[in-house]
Amino acid sequence: MHRQEMCKQMQPFVVRNLRFEHDAIAERLPLLVDSRTGIPVVEPLQYTLEYLRPFMAPNTIERFCRVMQLFFLWLESNRIDLTERMLSRGILLQEHEISQLAELYRLKAEDFVAKCRAKPLAPKHSRVVSLEKARQLIRPTPSEDEEVGSDYLATRLYMTRCFLEALANKYSGNLALSDKYRFSLVASKDLVSARLDALTPPARGNPNAPIGLSSSEVALLRSIVAPNSPRAPWKSKFVRARNHLIIELLISLGLRGGELLKLKTTDINKAGAYLSVTRTPDDKEDTRQFQPQAKTAARQLPLSSDLVTELDRFIREQRANIPAKQRKHRFVFTTDDGKPLSEHSLGDIFRDLRKHCPDLPVNLTAHKLRYTHTDHLWQTLSALRGTADEKKTALRIHQGWSDKSSMPEKYGRRYLSSIADQASIKNQTQLLNDKPAPEELDDCPF
DSSP, X not given: OOHHHHHHHHOSEEEEXXXXXXXXXXXXXXXXXXXXXXXXXXXXXXXXXIIITTTSOHHHHHHHHHHHHHHHHHHXXXXXXXXHHHHHTOOSOOHHHHHHHHHHTTBOHHHHHHHHHHSOOSOOTTSOOOHHHHHHHHOOOTTTOOBOOHHHHHHHHHHHHHHHHHHHHHHHTOTTSOHHHHHHHHHHHHXXXXXXXXXXXXXXXXXXXXXXXXXXXXXXXXXXXXXXXXXXXXXXXXXXXXXHXXXXXXXXXXXXXHHHHTOBGGGEETTTTEEEEOOOTTOTTOOXXXXXXXXXXXXXXXXXXXXXXXXXXXXXXXXXGSOGGGOOSOBSOBOTTSOBOOHHHHHHHHHHHHHHOTTSOTTOOHHHHHHHXXXXXXXXXXXXXXXXXXXXXXHHHHHTOOTTOOHHHHHTHHHHHHHHHHHHHHHHHHHHTTOOOOSOOTTXXX
16 A cells, blocks of 8 residues: 555544535635544634634645644654643643654655654653754654655744644633743743744745836836727727726735635625625635635725726626626626636736736736735835834735734835835945934835
């Protein structure tokens, strides 16, 4: 029998998908289940419901469950009962255990499982084992096992660290826990977090990381996709109107491609002048083979009067012309024969633009327009009162990011880089003129 199939049969923890259905909405929720009992593992389930489900797409939640599948197998192989440890000893993991786990996380899943199931990994209590010896005992050799990439390893360590931090926070607030163990658990949490963080491979710098379009590039793009533009690479009146509106929404609202494709007529509130971004994975109304997914949190985005008018006009004058029997759904953006627009078709819009309009950026995509929107929003927020943290919070809420997300800096890279460049030039000028560096910078958001 193939090694991978054997490992699957030996796996006591499996990832299952729970499907909720109500009205026309369905949701897929991945869960970590004990295959011997058929019951979800409590701690990962609680973490998923509290920290992941409100913000993350099902695919991200499934990735977390896959990491927990390995982690709980490792705990079982080492005979570690985290709950018992926290309540009776006030600790999470010990130094040699953290190092051992990090080494095993380098392996592909089937090799990880095989290592854990081959023999107990925990050192005997009657014998002192050095940290380096413990590492050598479980360190895989290149000839035997394949290793995952550094990004994959970083994800495993990061998700495990976040889970353990949440677990320790929960139990340290238990009133039945003595002060001695409570303080010990908090200290253990900090130690484990610091150690896992130190073992996490650093993010690789990417000089080609995406940045938003400049103002002149935005103006050029808008002129090309205008419905009556001679440069628009589409002939159909419907396709021209649809693609123009898609570009306007991506630039003006910073929507993800999946969020745009899932937009329904019922998500648009003309009276309130807002648009609802919803999380409806596995939507029964969606007939697409690969359903678009909303990765970020559900939220409401304000619409200008011009956008309300454009959306209303497109729905009434263009979408309504498609025979009703061909559009038995409420999705706003469709093909010319009424089928919900796919992610591949959305990509085709930008492939057409790049091919027929060489003066546009060669890396123009739907997601690049999300960067563009964040850049311009950063610039607008910088002119308003408020602290840097308040402005970052506003961006996180608007874009559907989590409370501690670093995405505002990542997506606003063009604008923030320009601010840094201005500061550098001012500083150089002051130094060359033998003057003190300026304490403040005009329009700086910080």
